[in-house]
Amino acid sequence: MRSDVRDRIERAVDLMSTRMADEDAPPSLDELAGAAAFSKFHFHRVFRIVTGETCAQALARLRLARGTNALQRRERSVTDAAFLAGYGSSQSFAKALKMQTGKTASELRNEPHILARLVERLAHVEMAGGEAGPRLLAIEIARFDPFEIVAVRTEALYPDVAGTFSALASALGGTQGVTAIIGRAHDDLEGGVDGRPVFDCGFRLRAGDAAVPAGAEAMTVAGGEHLRARHIGSYRALPGTVDIIYRMILGRSDLILADRPTVFHYVDDPGETAEASLRTDIHVPICRIASPKEKESK
Structure with missing residues (x-):
């Protein structure tokens, strides 16, 4: 895969990460496609091929990263963290956290080193995209x-x-x-x-x-x-x-x-x-x- 393709998708990832850290609303398709200089008809598929996850999955993970980052601050309640992450309730946030980590918010707060590594992992988008794979016959x-x-x-x-x-x-x-x-x-x-x-x-x-x-x-x-x-x-x-x-x-x-x-x-x-x-x-x-x-x- 050409290096410029990865660079362009990284620009979209940067926009996504910045917006999810600073605002409640994720960037639109037009904004993401524009940042990556891809047609909106193809952007999502190229994003998934390069990163190994869909935009929806990446946004959900970045939203969870925002919530777990809030958990590192003791003055923030779990409910605060949930709303910062864009979840409608602390229960839905807790469920997503449990699915990702196998731990509750309270357990993670009691293990700050694990919580810090989790925040870093959730906030990082891997560039995965491999080669073309087997050639088609025709x-x-x-x-x-x-x-x-x-x-x-x-x-x-x-x-x-x-x-x-x-x-x-x-x-x-x-x-x-x-x-x-x-x-x-x-x-x-x-x-x-x-x-x-x-x-x-x-x-x-x-x-x-x-x-x-x-x-x-x-x-x-x-x-x-x-x-x-x-x-x-x-x-x-x-x-x-x-x-x-x-x-x-x-x-x-x-x-x-x-x-x-x-x-x-x-x-x-x-x-x-x-x-x-x-x-x-x-x-x-x-x-x-x-x-x-x-x-x-x-």
Whole structure:
């Protein structure tokens, strides 16, 4: 993974840590993505790949760090520490503390050296991201033109979007006019800063079959260049395949993530195909960067 990617994520981590230490409100997606100079469509996934945890998990840990830091000051009550950490009650703070450490607030206060190490550990974000992992059998740069879909936007965690696809199919009166099953990830499939990733569940319809049912909307899927790979198997394993593609891009100097959502083309109807044989074409949007030699030749 390129060192500049880690540096950019560290800037977002610094912003997150500073805000959580000084204010109650965590930074927004736009603020975090801006600090890291990544598109908001890709920031959360890159953050998770580089740090090994989601933004929501990092914020929860930093919030707990703020509370445990308050515990080091004897004049602060456990309730004070809980509210400083953003918990609604001392009970919820105590539960989170117990899960993280196996100890109660009183026990930690009686062991100040352990409490000090805990504060340091909770406040530190590791840069984990590894290499690309096993190479996919078929990965290529592909381009497609913009096209229209009828879709429903959801905030369900992937793959818990199947019900949305089914409901949309029913609203359309069936899938007779469907030419492609399309998903668009506006965020990390594992969850964004608040744990609710935005995902569009849609169908590309035959010309003339573009009626938009209530609760759905017509959307344009942006075209352009993408790194395309085929995932075969369960949808539950699909996020791992997406991560491999991202790691590959983040390790290359000639490609960057473009400011567009990742597009999924579900080649097979899951109602008619065995789970192990389901094919999904993943399209991660990219821009190609010219090498110094190519720039000189121009």
